[in-house]
Amino acid sequence: MKFSAQTYAILSALAVFVGLPLLFYALGDAPRRTLLKEGISLITLLAFTMMLGQFFLARSNETLLSLFKPLQIQKVHKVIAYSAITIIFVHPVLIVLPRYFEGGIKPWDAFVTLITDFGNPGIVLGLIAWVVMVVLGVTVFFRRKLIPHFKLKYRGWRYFHGGLAVAFTVLALWHSIALGRHTDLAMSVFFIILAILGFAMLAHMYWGVRSPKPKPVSKGATS
Amino acid sequence: MTAPTEKPAPNRREFLALSGATAGAASLGMAAWGQNFVEVDVDAITNTDFATDVLVIGGGMAGLFAAVKAHDAGASTMIVSKGRLGSSGLTPFGKGFFVFDTDVETDTIDDFVDTVSRSALGTSNPAYTRQMAEHSMARAADLREWGYFDQTLSNRPFMKPIEDRDIPLLERVHVTHLIKEDGKIAGAAGFRNDAEETVTIRAKSVILCTGAGGFKPNGFPLGDLTHDGTIMAYEIGAKVTGKEWNDGHMTRSDNPAACYDGWGDMFERVPSTNGVEVHHDLGVDLNYTAYMTGNPVAGGPGAQPSDGDTIEVEGGPQTPEEFQRDFGAPGGDGEGGGPSSGEGGAPGAPPPGFEPSANVGGASAGMAIHKSEGLVPFDDRCASNIAGLYAAGDALGSHMSGGIYTQVGSSLTGSAVQGAIAGEAAAEYAETADTPVIQDVRISEIVDEILAPLRLDAGYGPAWVTQTLQGIMIPNFVLYIKKASMMTAALAYVEELRDHHVPMLRAANMHELRLAHETRNMILSAEMKMRASLMRTESRGSHYRLDYPDMDDVNWRAWINIYQGTDGSMQLEKQPFDTWPT
Amino acid sequence: MTIKSINGCIGCQECVKSCPCDVIRMEHGKAVIAYPADCQICHLCRMYCPVDAIEMSPEKSIPVIVPWG
Ligand SMILES: Cc1cc2nc3c(=O)[nH]c(=O)nc-3n(C[C@H](O)[C@H](O)[C@H](O)COP(=O)(O)OP(=O)(O)OC[C@H]3O[C@@H](n4cnc5c(N)ncnc54)[C@H](O)[C@@H]3O)c2cc1C
Ligand code: HEM
Ligand code: HEM
Ligand code: SF4
Ligand code: SF4
Numbered sequence: 076m077k078f079s080a081q082t083y084a085i086l087s088a089l090a091v092f093v094g095l096p097l098l099f100y101a102l103g104d105a106p107r108r109t110l111l112k113e114g115i116s117l118i119t120l121l122a123f124t125m126m127l128g129q130f131f132l133a134r135s136n137e138t139l140l141s142l143f144k145p146l147q148i149q150k151v152h153k154v155i156a157y158s159a160i161t162i163i164f165v166h167p168v169l170i171v172l173p174r175y176f177e178g179g180i181k182p183w184d185a186f187v188t189l190i191t192d193f194g195n196p197g198i199v200l201g202l203i204a205w206v207v208m209v210v211l212g213v214t215v216f217f218r219r220k221l222i223p224h225f226k227l228k229y230r231g232w233r234y235f236h237g238g239l240a241v242a243f244t245v246l247a248l249w250h251s252i253a254l255g256r257h258t259d260l261a262m263s264v265f266f267i268i269l270a271i272l273g274f275a276m277l278a279h280m281y282w283g284v285r286s287p288k289p290k291p292v293s294k295g296a297t298s
Numbered sequence: 299m300t301a302p303t304e305k306p307a308p309n310r311r312e313f314l315a316l317s318g319a320t321a322g323a324a325s326l327g328m329a330a331w332g333q334n335f336v337e338v339d340v341d342a343i344t345n346t347d348f349a350t351d352v353l354v355i356g357g358g359m360a361g362l363f364a365a366v367k368a369h370d371a372g373a374s375t376m377i378v379s380k381g382r383l384g385s386s387g388l389t390p391f392g393k394g395f396f397v398f399d400t401d402v403e404t405d406t407i408d409d410f411v412d413t414v415s416r417s418a419l420g421t422s423n424p425a426y427t428r429q430m431a432e433h434s435m436a437r438a439a440d441l442r443e444w445g446y447f448d449q450t451l452s453n454r455p456f457m458k459p460i461e462d463r464d465i466p467l468l469e470r471v472h473v474t475h476l477i478k479e480d481g482k483i484a485g486a487a488g489f490r491n492d493a494e495e496t497v498t499i500r501a502k503s504v505i506l507c508t509g510a511g512g513f514k515p516n517g518f519p520l521g522d523l524t525h526d527g528t529i530m531a532y533e534i535g536a537k538v539t540g541k542e543w544n545d546g547h548m549t550r551s552d553n554p555a556a557c558y559d560g561w562g563d564m565f566e567r568v569p570s571t572n573g574v575e576v577h578h579d580l581g582v583d584l585n586y587t588a589y590m591t592g593n594p595v596a597g598g599p600g601a602q603p604s605d606g607d608t609i610e611v612e613g614g615p616q617t618p619e620e621f622q623r624d625f626g627a628p629g630g631d632g633e634g635g636g637p638s639s640g641e642g643g644a645p646g647a648p649p650p651g652f653e654p655s656a657n658v659g660g661a662s663a664g665m666a667i668h669k670s671e672g673l674v675p676f677d678d679r680c681a682s683n684i685a686g687l688y689a690a691g692d693a694l695g696s697h698m699s700g701g702i703y704t705q706v707g708s709s710l711t712g713s714a715v716q717g718a719i720a721g722e723a724a725a726e727y728a729e730t731a732d733t734p735v736i737q738d739v740r741i742s743e744i745v746d747e748i749l750a751p752l753r754l755d756a757g758y759g760p761a762w763v764t765q766t767l768q769g770i771m772i773p774n775f776v777l778y779i780k781k782a783s784m785m786t787a788a789l790a791y792v793e794e795l796r797d798h799h800v801p802m803l804r805a806a807n808m809h810e811l812r813l814a815h816e817t818r819n820m821i822l823s824a825e826m827k828m829r830a831s832l833m834r835t836e837s838r839g840s841h842y843r844l845d846y847p848d849m850d851d852v853n854w855r856a857w858i859n860i861y862q863g864t865d866g867s868m869q870l871e872k873q874p875f876d877t878w879p880t
Numbered sequence: 881m882t883i884k885s886i887n888g889c890i891g892c893q894e895c896v897k898s899c900p901c902d903v904i905r906m907e908h909g910k911a912v913i914a915y916p917a918d919c920q921i922c923h924l925c926r927m928y929c930p931v932d933a934i935e936m937s938p939e940k941s942i943p944v945i946v947p948w949g
Contacts, residue, residue: 105887106935170931178450178566179927180894188892188930195891195909256888256933385898385924451927453898469897491902514920516944521920522900554946555882556938558923565923658946761917761942768945809902809915 081142091269092128096120099262111176115169116257122162123251127244127266129156130273133237135280160212163205163247197253204246211239237277244270330762333755334804338494340752345745349500350376350466351728352721353486355473355527356507357381357456358389359710360691363437363717364505364724366459371725378468378486378499380812381522383460384452387509388668388692391519393564394707395447395714397438397571398431407431410574410705417578417621418700419838420855420875421543421670425678426698427705429719430712437714438571450568471497472812473526475744476504476687477736478534483686484734486530487744491808496745502731503724505680506531506673506689507717510665513768513820517549517661519557519565524816525664525823527693531673532822536682537879538860539695540671541823541830543702544778544840546582549661557661572707578621579703582842585659585778586614615842616849663772664823667840668709669698674859674879680720683879686731688724690716697857701839751814757804760813764820767795771824780831781844789828795821825868830858833870882919883926884937886911895925895934916941 132152171185192198222232248270252263352368354361357379369375411427445455473488485500508527512520532538549560558565590611672695673682680688691713698712770791771777776784800818805811836850837843856872863869873879891909905914926934
């Protein structure tokens with residue numbers, strides 16, 4: 076039954092990309108802090124798994140392609156990816172935000188210390204990842220202007236986008252393992268497995284035996 | 299000190315592994331006598347030498363102003379502190395800064411000085427009380443400009459004037475020695491916490507802003523202060539005063555060591571100013587109640603008045619009628635409440651958030667009333683009896699408030715005001731002083747003394763000796779409710795620690811080296827405390843003797859000064875109130 | 881026990897510098913609780929930490945000596 080297969084796909088996606096990180100969070104032994112601080116950590120973690128999830132919400136995921144229309148997939152991919160990017164965009168600020176509500180270092184001073192701690196590889200990786208992510212976000216947003224400008228074919232743009240996504244993921248992954256308070260062994264392994272699966276599917280699509288594919292329904296997708 | 303010996307070189311790696319494995323037990327502070335598994339190569343420790351006109355030791359409120367004003371008076375100035383500027387000593391925790399605003403206050407400064415003196419039962423030094431009030435507005439204005447009243451943490455606001463002036467700052471350097479040459483101050487020496495390195499600083503003038511100290515008690519953020527400055531100065535001949543007074547802070551009976559929790563939101567508050575409010579606070583009232591009625595004592599600030607049947611305690615420390623307050627706490631009537639908000643972060647109120655709970659005493663054991671203990675001032679500009687050596691703030695026994703807490707919030711102000719005055723006085727002195735010459739042999743002698751605990755093959759763990767000292771000194775019936783027999787007994791123990799344990803304090807690394815020196819200073823402070831308390835055969839302010847419960851104005855309108863005799867023994871003398879020493 | 885754990889540390893050393901009692905040291909780029917027995921539970925380290933990585937507990941790791949109570 077096609078419908079139930081789709082439901083099944085959605086449910087299992089939710090279980091993997093929302094359920095598992097929540098589970099590892101719950102099992103981890105990082106101390107629980109205030110609701111606000113834990114909430115911020117959780118949305119950061121979920122935003123990151125959502126980003127990893129984008130590798131599975133693309134044409135590279137053949138199973139999905141067989142269940143949903145490419146346009147549907149593209150739409151969900153965009154919505155989720157933009158939301159996740161927005162959260163991670165402000166993630167460094169979110170880390171210092173709770174200081175606003177308590178005594179101690181002022182949020183702005185904390186923020187400056189945070190983003191200028193260049194001696195720490197985790198921070199440097201995070202900063203580069205952040206820049207790559209912003210580039211990715213901007214290039215996606217203006218892709219219809221950029222594609223002709225760089226004389227790119229749509230396929231070329233996709234390679235560019237996929238490449239940025241891989242680069243960004245490697246950096247961010249490394250960063251979160253190096254720094255994250257909830258990124259313990261279980262969470263790290265989980266992230267790494269997701270990333271490797273995602274990369275593998277992409278590699279398979281780019282370099283693997285190419286099965287004859289239907290042409291995209293509409294070129295460049297809608298906005 | 300025992301002779302330096304070779305450390306067991308061949309098995310260094312093994313030792314490191316071993317000490318790692320036993321770190322758990324060692325960090326419990328329970329290891330007494332034992333092998334010293336030295337983790338550093340003592341022979342590879344180097345010395346760095348600095349030179350300056352004025353050296354400020356200490357990075358609290360007093361040190362800040364001393365450095366800024368000495369620099370502004372034209373002297374090349376340097377700060378050295380064992381902790382971080384604005385994040386060590388007591389300064390980070392005080393939140394109420396007293397100002398005498400002539401536009402607001404109805405009384406004159408003369409009235410104020412008199413009121414403080416009445417509450418202090420004559421123990422205050424009016425010159426320093428007056429000076430504090432007169433300069434309070436100017437110092438508050440400086441601090442406001444630097445952003446001190448805008449945030450909880452003081453490091454950034456304190457760094458502002460230091461960075462603007464490019465004043466060199468050595469942090470996490472523990473000073474152990476003052477150096478005197480030809481009867482004049484010549485510099486100081488110590489070691490780094492973070493590097494295997496000793497430090498010597500040649501200076502024409504030194505300002506001690508090392509704060510007060512205690513026996514690393516539980517419940518008061520005093521763990522880094524062990525009267526280091528006082529002891530260093532005493533050892534080069536300076537006179538010390540005020541050791542018989544007691545700060546009587548209490549802490550909660552559950553988790554007594556948790557000072558942050560005990561002080562409610564105080565540590566997270568942004569500093570602010572307050573006006574005149576003279577009390578007679580933080581004596582030993584509750585200690586007496588506990589002594590007479592048993593423990594723990596419910597009550598004190600924030601405590602709920604208990605249900606009717608409060609115990610009346612006869613006798614005990616007296617509060618002058620004019621200054622009696624009722625906290626609605628048990629033992630109330632005239633016994634006059636317990637501690638206020640700790641020198642008044644919150645004027646007139648108990649420490650905010652201080653949960654009603656049973657209390658235990660001794661939170662600040664080993665510390666006297668702020669400004670009542672420290673070097674004896676020889677004039678009203680913070681000079682000691684050693685040429686070129688000044689002290690300010692909690693390191694100066696200015697008796698600004700007397701032997702009891704009087705004006706709320708005046709401790710921070712006093713440190714700021716005295717720091718500034720000492721800074722200017724030291725700069726003036728340095729202008730005409732010669733550059734000191736310190737012989738190399740003297741330097742290497744001092745370096746050897748500093749590193750001695752690292753060279754021991756075996757010895758006493760400083761943490762264990764500290765706990766032993768706490769066990770001797772902190773009991774209520776020794777330190778607070780005093781009597782000759784107990785103090786004589788405690789003194790015998792202290793002398794044993796001084797003569798037998800001090801020379802055998804061991805250290806395996808730079809952290810333990812710090813503990814070893816601190817432990818030694820605490821032991822000498824304990825001796826001072828017992829001797830001065832024995833000598834003052836009366837009760838006055840925060841000094842209470844069960845065997846001499848009354849005030850004796852005939853014999854004791856005098857402070858007690860302590861100095862080292864020619865034979866190295868501790869000597870005590872009286873200095874009448876209202877006089878300067880000669 | 882006193883200062884309890886450090887999670888999410890970025891190795892900025894603020895806590896090491898701000899601890900009056902020299903409890904914290906750096907190891908492999910991260911802050912570690914080196915000498916918990918000396919912690920005075922003042923929370924300065926926690927308040928100075930830019931990423932709020934330090935978790936405190938009101939309990940002392942060694943027996944506490946008080947005069948009465
Ligand atoms: C909990 C609490 C609340 C308080 N509330 C108030 C209040 O509301 N209002 C008020 O006026 N006062 C208050 N006080 C008192 C006030 O904070 C102090 O009196 C004042 O800050 C002392 O400043 P200081 O500069 O003289 O000494 P400290 O601030 O104690 O500074 C001493 C400095 O010397 C350094 N040092 C010590 N030994 C060595 C050494 N061997 N080598 C190198 N450096 C060394 C230390 O690292 C430190 O930097 C409070 C104190 C506490 C603990
Ligand atoms: C977290 C960020 C993102 C990641 C990790 C990511 C990942 C990917 C991957 C791996 C692909 C497949 C590459 C290919 O088909 O060659 C892809 C395709 C695509 N992505 Fe993203 N992406 C992200 C954000 C976005 C955003 C914000 C948009 C918004 C428009 C977007 C739009 C697209 C489009 C249109 C495609 C092509 C899909 C298709 O042609 O079927 N992506 N993305
Ligand atoms: C694309 C960019 C980034 C991504 C995807 C990302 C993702 C993450 C993730 C998943 C964690 C783990 C959270 C946890 O374990 O609870 C983390 C932690 C952290 N990140 Fe980032 N991050 C990015 C950029 C940055 C940047 C630019 C900074 C600041 C300079 C930063 C600072 C931190 C810090 C300090 C932590 C540890 C704090 C904590 O775990 O609470 N990150 N990040
Ligand atoms: S709570 Fe205070 S003493 Fe303990 S580690 Fe933190 S700063 Fe140091
Ligand atoms: S202050 Fe915080 S982030 Fe910086 S080193 Fe310490 S624990 Fe790590």
